Amino acid sequence: MLRAFVFDFKGNWDEHFPLIEFALNNSYHSSIGMTPFEALYGTRCGSPIGWFEVGEVTYIGPELVHEVMENVRLICERLKTAKSRQKSYDNVRRRELEFEFDDWVYFKISPMKGAMRFGKKGKLSPRYVGTYQICPMI
DSSP states (O other), X not given: OHHHHHHHXXXXXXXXXXXXXXXXXXXXXXXTTBOHHXXXXXXXXOOGGGGGOTTOOOOOTHHHHHHHHHHHHXXXXXXXXXXXXXXXXXXXXXXXXXXXXTOEEEEEOOSSSSGGGGSOOSTTSOSEXXXXXXXXXX
């Protein structure tokens, strides 16, 4: 989202940082099932136009603590569900590999962490380098 705002606001995106922060805090997160603002304060955040309306409900004392604790419990449950769902997606492609001496292998490199050593940087950088032969540990 920040990248989109940087392109939209061109050179003065830092002047619009409060708007970016507002958008991030009020966007729905599927892992917790609510917005970060709603998780923190227990209510949905309306647009800034409606912030100063008369008769707004405020929580004071034990009701606020109870509401926040209930939200924390709900968020923990939803994060566990999201974590197990993501783990199941990842485990579909994962498999244990067994290597033996004198096998030839490719070395997988991270595009952001040092692909520059192997030529191009970024999307066009190689994902694997090699082949390397597995030798006994010294």
